Amino acid sequence: VVADRLLDVDDRWPPERVLALExxxxxxxxxRGLASPSVWSSAGSTAGAVWGLCQGSGRHPYRTIVxxxxxxxxxTCPSRKFPCKHALGLLLLWSSGAVTAAExxxxxxxEWLARRxxxxxxxxxxxxxPVADPVAAARRVEQRIARVTAGLEELDQWLCxxxxxxxxxxxxxGFAGVEQMAARMVDAQAPGVAARxxxxxxxxxxxxxxxxxxxxxxxxxxxxxxxxxxxxxxPERLVVAVRAHVGYPVAKAxxxxxxxxxxxxxxxxxxxxxxxxxxTRRVWLLxxxxxxxxxxxxxxxxxxxxxxxxxxxxxxxxxxxxxxGSRALVGERHGEPGPLSAPAGISVPGALEGWASALAAxxxxxxxxxxxxxxxxxxxxxxxxxxxxxxxxxxxxxxxxGDPWTLVAVSAGEPVGVAGExxxxxFVPVSxxxxxxxxxx
Amino acid sequence: xxxxxxxxWDELAVTAxxxxxxxxxxxxxxxxxxxxxxxxxxxxxxxxAPGVLLDTAAxxxxxxxxxxxxxxxxDDLAGPPEELGHGVTPQAxxxxxxxxxxxxxxxxxxxxxxxAAAGKVAPPERLPxxxxxxxxxxxxxxxxxxxxxxxxxWLATLNPAWELLRPPPAVVVGDLTVWLLGPTAQRxxxxxxxxxxxxxxxxxxxxxxxxxxxxxxxxxLIAALEESLGPDDEAxxxxxxxxxxxxxxxxxxxxLSRLPSSRLAGRMRERALRLVRTERGLLRSRHVLQVPDExxxxxxxxxxxxxxxxGGGKDGRARRAWWVEQIVAATPLTTWAKLFGSxxxxxxxxxxGDDAFLIGLRAGWAWxxxxxxxxxxxxxxxxxxxxxxxxxxxxxxxxxxxxxxxxGIAKGLGAREIDTVRLHLSARPAPWPPxxxxxxxxxxxxxxxxxxxxxxWLLLTLLAHRLPLELLPQVxxxxxxxxxxxxxxxxxxxxxxxxxxxxxxxxxxx
Numbered sequence: 001v002v003a004d005r006l007l008d009v010d011d012r013w014p015p016e017r018v019l020a021l022e023x024x025x026x027x028x029x030x031x032r033g034l035a036s037p038s039v040w041s042s043a044g045s046t047a048g049a050v051w052g053l054c055q056g057s058g059r060h061p062y063r064t065i066v067x068x069x070x071x072x073x074x075x076t077c078p079s080r081k082f083p084c085k086h087a088l089g090l091l092l093l094w095s096s097g098a099v100t101a102a103e104x105x106x107x108x109x110x111e112w113l114a115r116r117x118x119x120x121x122x123x124x125x126x127x128x129x130p131v132a133d134p135v136a137a138a139r140r141v142e143q144r145i146a147r148v149t150a151g152l153e154e155l156d157q158w159l160c161x162x163x164x165x166x167x168x169x170x171x172x173x174g175f176a177g178v179e180q181m182a183a184r185m186v187d188a189q190a191p192g193v194a195a196r197x198x199x200x201x202x203x204x205x206x207x208x209x210x211x212x213x214x215x216x217x218x219x220x221x222x223x224x225x226x227x228x229x230x231x232x233x234x235p236e237r238l239v240v241a242v243r244a245h246v247g248y249p250v251a252k253a254x255x256x257x258x259x260x261x262x263x264x265x266x267x268x269x270x271x272x273x274x275x276x277x278x279x280t281r282r283v284w285l286l287x288x289x290x291x292x293x294x295x296x297x298x299x300x301x302x303x304x305x306x307x308x309x310x311x312x313x314x315x316x317x318x319x320x321x322x323x324x325g326s327r328a329l330v331g332e333r334h335g336e337p338g339p340l341s342a343p344a345g346i347s348v349p350g351a352l353e354g355w356a357s358a359l360a361a362x363x364x365x366x367x368x369x370x371x372x373x374x375x376x377x378x379x380x381x382x383x384x385x386x387x388x389x390x391x392x393x394x395x396x397x398x399x400x401x402g403d404p405w406t407l408v409a410v411s412a413g414e415p416v417g418v419a420g421e422x423x424x425x426x427f428v429p430v431s432x433x434x435x436x437x438x439x440x441x
Numbered sequence: 442x443x444x445x446x447x448x449x450w451d452e453l454a455v456t457a458x459x460x461x462x463x464x465x466x467x468x469x470x471x472x473x474x475x476x477x478x479x480x481x482x483x484x485x486x487x488x489x490a491p492g493v494l495l496d497t498a499a500x501x502x503x504x505x506x507x508x509x510x511x512x513x514x515x516d517d518l519a520g521p522p523e524e525l526g527h528g529v530t531p532q533a534x535x536x537x538x539x540x541x542x543x544x545x546x547x548x549x550x551x552x553x554x555x556x557a558a559a560g561k562v563a564p565p566e567r568l569p570x571x572x573x574x575x576x577x578x579x580x581x582x583x584x585x586x587x588x589x590x591x592x593x594x595w596l597a598t599l600n601p602a603w604e605l606l607r608p609p610p611a612v613v614v615g616d617l618t619v620w621l622l623g624p625t626a627q628r629x630x631x632x633x634x635x636x637x638x639x640x641x642x643x644x645x646x647x648x649x650x651x652x653x654x655x656x657x658x659x660x661x662l663i664a665a666l667e668e669s670l671g672p673d674d675e676a677x678x679x680x681x682x683x684x685x686x687x688x689x690x691x692x693x694x695x696x697l698s699r700l701p702s703s704r705l706a707g708r709m710r711e712r713a714l715r716l717v718r719t720e721r722g723l724l725r726s727r728h729v730l731q732v733p734d735e736x737x738x739x740x741x742x743x744x745x746x747x748x749x750x751x752g753g754g755k756d757g758r759a760r761r762a763w764w765v766e767q768i769v770a771a772t773p774l775t776t777w778a779k780l781f782g783s784x785x786x787x788x789x790x791x792x793x794g795d796d797a798f799l800i801g802l803r804a805g806w807a808w809x810x811x812x813x814x815x816x817x818x819x820x821x822x823x824x825x826x827x828x829x830x831x832x833x834x835x836x837x838x839x840x841x842x843x844x845x846x847x848x849g850i851a852k853g854l855g856a857r858e859i860d861t862v863r864l865h866l867s868a869r870p871a872p873w874p875p876x877x878x879x880x881x882x883x884x885x886x887x888x889x890x891x892x893x894x895x896x897x898w899l900l901l902t903l904l905a906h907r908l909p910l911e912l913l914p915q916v917x918x919x920x921x922x923x924x925x926x927x928x929x930x931x932x933x934x935x936x937x938x939x940x941x942x943x944x945x946x947x948x949x950x951x
Contacts, residue, residue, distance in 0.1 A: 019535070025542030032539075033938050160491035166460025212446065212454035219498035226496070348511045356507040363503050378518045379599075386514050394514040405569035409596050412565065413520030424506055432566075439566040 013068075017337075018091040020310040021071065021083055034089025037098050043090065044102035050094045051109035054086045064090050065109040067116055073304065074112050082304030144189050148228065148246060151188020155181065156225045159218055167211045175201045192247030196221060216424075220364055240323035241362035250322060255329050260318035262334070263287035266343040268371060268419035268438065269430035270311045274301065283309045284369050284419055284430060285319070285328075286343045292369040293319055293328040311431065312438035313337040324362055326369050340436050345373025345417045348393040355422050367421040371433070374415035377407050387427055390415055398426035406441050407432055449474050450505065453498055461490035472497060479504045521595030526562035526588075533949040534564040540946075541570050546581065547906040549574070551871070551943055553584035555950045562590030572596065572603045582606065614638050620646050625658055629665045636669050648677065656686040663692045670696055675703045682742055694744025698771030699812045705743055706773050712740065713772040716765060717780065717792070717802075728781075730794030730802060732761040740764075743771070762801035769805025774818050777806070784821035804829045816842065824849035828861075832868035843869075844876035851884050856891040863900040871907045878908040879915070886919060894932035901932055905939035910947060913940045 022028045034054065037043075041061065043052030048068050053061040054077075062077045064086040073087040083091070093099055105113050158181055162170065178200050185194035196217070203213050227234060227242045234242065244250065269284040278298050283306075285293040297306040309315070309330070315337040319328040346354070351370045358368050375387040378394070385404055388394040397404060410416060410432045417433030420441075432439045452471050456464040468490055472483045475497070483497045529537075533556070540548045553571075556563065563571055568589065575585035586606065589597070597603040610627065612619070612634040619631045635643035647662065654662065663681060666674055674696070681693035682705070697705035720727045734757070736745060745767050747760050774784070781787035787806070792799060803822075807830040810818035819834040823846030831850050838846050851862050866881055873881075885900060894901070908916065916937050923930040 016531075016535075025539040026544075029539040029543050029942075032942075159495060160489070163457055163491035163494055164461050166463065167458045169460070211458040212450070215454050215457045215498050216502050218457075219495055219502050222492075222495035223499040223502075226499075352509055352511060355509070359503060359507045363499075376518065378514060378516050380514060380516050386512065386516075388514050388516075392513050392515060393511040395511065403600070405596070405600065406566050408518070408599065409565040409568040409592065412592055412595070413518045 012097065013091070013095050015092055015095045017310065018088065018095050020312075021091070021307045022088055027081060027085055028088065030085040031083075031088025031092060034085055035092035035096065036089075037093065040090065040093060040099075042106055043093065043099045044106055045094055045099045046102055046105060049105055049109065049113050050090055050099060051106055052090050052093075052099070053108075054089070062086050063108050065105075065112050066091055067113060070116075071307065072116060081302065144248070147188050148190050148248075151185055151190050152193070152225045152228050152246075154184060154188075155193065155221065159222055159225070162218065167214055170204060170214070175204060190246045192245045193221070193224065194247070196245075223363060237324050237361050241325075241364065244322070244324065245362075245364045252329060255320050255322055256331055258320050258323075260320055260331050261287070261291065261328075262316070262318045263289050263291065264314050264316045264341055265293070265319065266314045266340055267309045267311050267337075268343065268433070269440065270309070271430060272305065277301070279303075279305060281305045283311075284421075285309070286369075286371050286419070287319075288341065288343075290344060290346070292326055292371070293321065294326050294369055295319075295328055295330060310337060311440060312340050314339065314341040314343075325358075325365065340433075340438055342436055343371055343417070343433065345371040345433075347373065348375070348387075348389050348395055351395070351422055367423045367428070369419075370422050370427075371417055371419045372427075373417055375418050376411045376413055376415050377404050387418055387429075395422065396426045398423060398428045400425065401428050404429060404441065406439070410434055410439050446505075447476075449476070450501055453494070453501065457494060457498070461494055465490040468494060475501075518599075521591045524562065524591045526590040527560055529556060529561050529564060530949060533561075533946070534567070536946055536949055537563065537567050541567065541574075546574075546578070547902075548939075548942065548946070550581065550584040551906070552946050552950075553581075553588045554871075555947050557584075557587030559950045561588070561950060563588040563593065565592055568593045568596050572600070572606055576603050576605055579605075614642065617646065621650075625661055629661060632662065632665050633668050636666075640671075640673070644673070644677070656689070659684065659686060660688045660692065663689055663696075666696055670699060672700055672702055675700055679704060682744070690742075691744055691746075694771070695812075698744075698809075701773035701775065701813065706771065708739070708743055709768055709771040710773060710776050712768045713776060714780075716768065719780065728790055728792040730765070730792050730798050732765055732795075732798050734761075736764060740768075758795070758797050762795075762797040765798050765801035766805040766808065769802055770808035770812065772805075772809060774806070774809050774813055774815050784818045785825075788821045788825040788827070800829075803827055807831075807834060810834060810837070820846055823847070826850060826853055828865075831865055835865065835869050840874045841876045843874060844880040847877055848880050848884075851880070856888040859885075859888070859892065859897060859900055863903055866900070866907070867903055869907075873907050873909055875909045875911055878904075878912045882908065882912065882915065882919075889929055894928050897932065901936055902939075905936040906943075908936070908940060910940060910944050913937070913944060916940060 019028050019031075022031065039054055040052045041055070043050075045051070049066060050068065051063075051065045054064055055061045060076075062075055064073075064075045064077075064084075066073050066083070066087050071083075073083045075084045075086050077084050077086055079085065090099075104110065158177070178197050182194040182197040185191070185197060200214065200217060203217055204210055206213060224242065224245055227238065228246060231239055231242060265285040265287050267283060268286050270281065272279050272281050274280075277300065279301055281297045281299075283295040283297075285295060287293070295306075295309060299305045316334040318331040318334070320331050321328045351368075351372060354370065355368045358365050372387060372389070372395075375389050375394075377385055377397070378388045379385055385397040386394040387397065407416075407418065407429055411434075418427075418429050419431045419433065420427055420429040422428075429441045431441055449471065452474075456468060456471065461468065472480070472486075472493070474480070475483050479500055482500050486493050486496045488496075533552075537549075537552055540552055553563070571585050571588070572593065575581045582605070589606070594606075594608055597606040609630060612630050614631070614635045619627050620635075623631065632643055632647065635646065651659065651662075663678075666678070678693045678697045682690055682697075684690050684693065694705065697703045698709065700706060716730060716732060718729045718731060720729060745764060747763070748755060749763055753759060753763070777787045778784055781790050792802070794802075806818065807822055807827060809815070810822060811830055811833045814837060816837045816839075819837040820842050822829075823831060823834055823838075826849050828850050835843060835846055847865070850865060854862055862881075862884060869877065881904060885897065885904070889897075916933060920930055920933045920937055923933070
């Protein structure tokens, strides 16, 4: 019994790990308020799950269940947050050791847990199944290429017309034609091109110098058209990039079936962004080997996002990279996340070299994940912010990132590690690393 | 990115802007000017003009992005001086993050004050949020100032939006240039400081420049004498009663009335004693309040006005009641203690007279207690149930005296006047002495049967934030004493939750 209890203690998560599931601090505070034994009844836990009944304001208590392997949550409360405050409170209670261990889940929890167990295979276990009809599949691929090619030729004509009559015309007529062209690209099964087109109105409205920025975007589209035209003559890595930016689908299963890169990955940042009624979560990772990765997940607002990578921790895991870039999926994990291992940053010239190589492999790439090892934010006489390393080599911050006050406060003139993305508009900082501690910016 | 773009790129962009229909012919010569490998590649391009332009631009984008050079920046950000405060634990830092995200300003103030009391400073990454909040909300400034530390004060100097959080420039009393040439705000700071450190110099500076100061400046400067007011200010203030400007005269009279030994106070005492006549009877004496129909010019010189600054009745009765209030408010309170025996006796005394004048008398006592910072009178007035200037009087009391004062004004207030009680209590900033907390809690619990918890919500929130933490067990047992379906159980439970958070904040910062 004593051994069991010890084991039990070891398996519980520390409260920091529970709270990290909820990036919204206000909700975390609400959860803390419910981490009291008096509000819970029939609470219990096994190695893989925690459950309990929480007396809310209604007549019936809420049934709250957490599957620790995901983690995944189920709660009968009306909240659309994942995890809701009840799940968070229950986990905190469990974390503090106040939930009794049970042999098997309680009745109300057992069904949901069983359903999850059958539905969700472990990550990394998915493999591309055998193709049902290889001939039909090949024909579908042929058809898709033909459709994309036809669509891109139309796009090329459209681009050339814009340049012939002049970009000034776009300013006068607005962007009615762009949406039409984007819709055409969706029909032509080139969703990546459609997404690029839909970003153009923003460029038009970007203030002084818009015409040069618009020309850059048109030029990159034209480059995509031409590259697609010559696809059979391009080296393999460029083919991969072209296909990705046109929007040929890449099955998750195929990525996970690809080679695994096992490393100790430091989780350097997490950012959620709402775009087209979809929350995109980006998590920046840096391996002990120096390889950077970005794990991207999506969910509609109110749905749970992947919360398994906690900024400020390190985890040993196998990553599977999408072809030709830094985007990756997490495959098998080897052990629990631990404290942040000292990630080695790179210098400003090193970051620019990496960016140049990334562009050579993929000229359409928009951003490059980087951990600058030793930089301090400084302001030049024109009021522009830069990240400067002690030997004075510097990179400008992207203007859209705003004044980097939190970074200034953390650094206070001393060099710190800064994780973020280098983009064509400048550096976008995401986190600062000082004395092995990560600070979200 | 930001380093300006080469001329050939600008040319290319302008050509695209105007269109190759108009600028096509120039494209060839432009491509000829492109540098190095970019030029060589561009010159190999073939096709119609728009295509060549787009392909050239595509090459240029790769050339410029891939070849982005690091800048060499010599600018430096001189860091802050050495931090003297201690950092907080990760738990306390996480708590601050939650409190900020929730936007609970009362808890934020509590966090800051607890941290400052323990000699700790806010974690660097929260300083911008704290500065933003304090810049917008003046009430937060003292608390936030206490946890900024050297780093936070340094940070405030970098952003104009945080100007109000910057430490004021140091005042050097020996340096008279600030007084002679500085803007009014700095002159006031100099004067205030000098009056504390070197009174003679301050007095000399003020009197020598006084006659030449513009009216508005005189008004600002004389108001600055309130701090460290002393009997040696009397001569200056007495002279200012004859100033050309009305607000200067008013301030002078107000300040003189805070000096019980001043000649003005003596004149007021005479006026006051003419108002209250004592008729000695066989068994007991009788007090009668009588107010003249006219006041002489001397009274006007001493600052007595005919109408309240806030307006109010102009008829004879209202005017005379206002005279009573002003005269009594400027009269040393010892006058009344002598006349009636004690403050309590004065408050309880049966005095004959017009009701409006009697209210004026009581209002005058309350005002005088505030001006003379007399806690004995404050206690006597509040215990007698008077709510005139009650908020200011409560600030003069401590401990059991304060609790008794609160009970005095609250005993006559029923459940329907809960907002009045709340406003009186909210005038008293934290920390509350336990006696006040206990009395406030008892008042609410006694009236709970007639109240719906949602009507008490604001008072409950106030109690949750201001009750001293040592009363937590009492609130807990008040919750435990209620049955499960009693609506007061969750309402009081919310108070327990907030107090528990405060307790955790306090413990995390030790």
